[in-house]
Amino acid sequence: MKNFSSVLLEHYANQGDKVILYFQSIGKEDLPITYKSLLENSYCYTKEYIKNGIKPGDIIILVLQHSLELIYAYYGAILAGAIPSIMPFLTEKLLPEKYQQDFQSLVKIIQPESIITYQEFKQGVFDQFSQQLPVHSMLLCEEIALEGEPLPAGLPGLTRDSQDIVLLQHSSGTTGLQKGVALTHQAVFQQLEHYSKAIHLAPQKDVIVSWLPLYHDMGLIACFLMPILCGVPLVMMSPFDWVKAPYRLFTSISNYHGTLCWLPNFAYNFCAKKIRDSQLEEVDLSSLRAVINCSEPVRYESHQAFLQKYRPFGFKASALAASYAMAENVFAVTQGGVDFPLVEDHIDRDDFQMHKKATPVTPGAAGVIMLSTGRPIESVAVQVIDEQGKLLGERQIGEVIIQSDCLFTGYYNRPDITEKSVLNGWFKTGDYGYLAEGEVYITGRKKDLIIVGGKNIYPQDLEAIAMEVEGVHPGRVVAFGIFNESSGTEDVVIVAEANKGAEDKEEIGNAIKEKVTRNSAIALRHVLVVDEKWLIKTSSGKIARSANKEKYLAQLHLPN
């Protein structure tokens, strides 16, 4: 039976000495890791899991830094037949109390058997609320000795059926943690098969270089599971290291002759602006055959800025690629820019903004350049529907729905929200877009979701935090994202109504900034504190996010 463990064991038996991973951390030598060492170290975690009564199908939550321990703990869970789920680590910006609250609600829904973390983290964070955590064991990675003994026969992971759930993926935040995307072995393998084909993945030639976090589908699937399951060498650094030293991505690509890299849109701007040529001496990017823009709306301007900056270092325009992806389809829905350049669609601005149509622009009229995300990969079907669920035609903008042989099983233990997201076997993505000549274009989002630097943020989480600030009128807060041309991603904006007679508005604004940052780890750039009755409500009395966003933008453009 083909499952994750059987595939890993094949690599162990057939090419145990192949270096599959180069692990990088600032201030240390790169560490080459073979399949043999990867799996034998992972097995040390497997033994600990089994010793603690973890059985196939049990869930283990991994609360570990981006580190080798995280990697071993992950594959250790796979070999034990358990279901790993990575929880983002607590950052210094976020208040521990808020983290505990989110964690508790996660545990309540998914009911994990066990949590694995560090001694220090357990004492500092978990011990204070361990009574409220109904898990059977809390494991510490310091207590696991890496003995490197050969893998035995009959590992529990080998008994997993292809229809069994292999992993859970969560996005962060109070709302994101409610939705654990459950994927089967089969769904992941089918995605990898179709996606490998779409990008012509070649284990003998390709090298993947990544700084992406593993609690997100792009990092987890494209830059962690795919390379290791498919035998493609992976060069990996921590997102926390990368953000301080973004040039290291390019020195790594140059040193290891990297061929493939996945980046969210903001990283194109970030890399174009924040790296000096003096940091790129002797860097050669000519080995790159695809840099794939994924997980945020793809911007033409971001690609151009990146190309201009890196062309002198050997980067080829033909390597600019894009993909439309989501955890609910394991990863990719489309792929573009690999077989032929990404298609640019020049559409009429008025038709686009007022009539939900993507009409090719006529000479002289105002236009918008849309970049295609490519064509659906094999076995994935894409359609566009209107508000009533009726199928729309070519170049009509509506909600994108997808169907495939690698769709998720559901949001774990949440049949209610799973049911809402599916329509006659099609998954409703919540994204707006259109189809033209076989290409898929994504234009925006139906759901109120803000994406900052590739990270999904639910506005309701931020609004709830801001409402706790003294002087803010309860229920009268709105959060939304506005696109920032310079950073290539969204800025988060909060507009809050102050109580009548409230003191200094600037003070309230500062208090909101601080509170939201400490409780969500999101840096707020713009907070506007307004008088009562500023915010627009819908007829049902809800705060209308998009209408208030329009009002805010209009006000910004008013002369002072």
Added chain:
Amino acid sequence: MDKNTIVAQVGKKIAADILKEPNKIIKADEAIISSGLVDSFSLVDLALIVEDLYGVHIDDAELSADVFDTLNQLADLVLKRL
């Protein structure tokens, strides 16, 4: 160059270039990294500001609240390397 000048100059650049609030005054002993005032995406800007103003290099591994968290501490680090 004295410490107060460095504190004032760097503080002004952070307010204008990173926070986009040119009138904001950052106190010399205020936490700027652990508080999230300078978020992780802007740490690299902070290193570039210091390099441009004083020609002092801050290593990647030093961009952390453990090494410096206030303008005072940053100014001390700069003075040592001038």
